[in-house]
Amino acid sequence: MTTTTYSVAGMTCGHCTSAVTEELTKLPGVQQVSIDLVAGGTSAVHVTSEAALDESQVREAVDEAGYELTAS
Numbered sequence: 001m002t003t004t005t006y007s008v009a010g011m012t013c014g015h016c017t018s019a020v021t022e023e024l025t026k027l028p029g030v031q032q033v034s035i036d037l038v039a040g041g042t043s044a045v046h047v048t049s050e051a052a053l054d055e056s057q058v059r060e061a062v063d064e065a066g067y068e069l070t071a072s
Contacts (some may be wrong), residue, residue, distance in 0.1 A: 003048045006058060010067040011038060012039045023061040042070055
């Protein structure tokens with residue numbers, strides 16, 4: 001298991017975190033997603049997975065939810 005923290009911009013509420021969590025949990029190997037919400041700022045998204053994830057897949061999932069993966 002590995003846990004990686006990503007920075008995501010644009011989330012402001014619980015609905016936002018739910019949307020991001022839903023998309024990320026669709027990725028193969030993802031076991032858990034937890035988010036430290038910073039409304040209107042850059043939130044920390046912690047993803048626990050069986051192996052390291054391809055960042056482009058994470059970026060695509062976050063984009064699908066309507067938010068932006070930023071530089072860590």
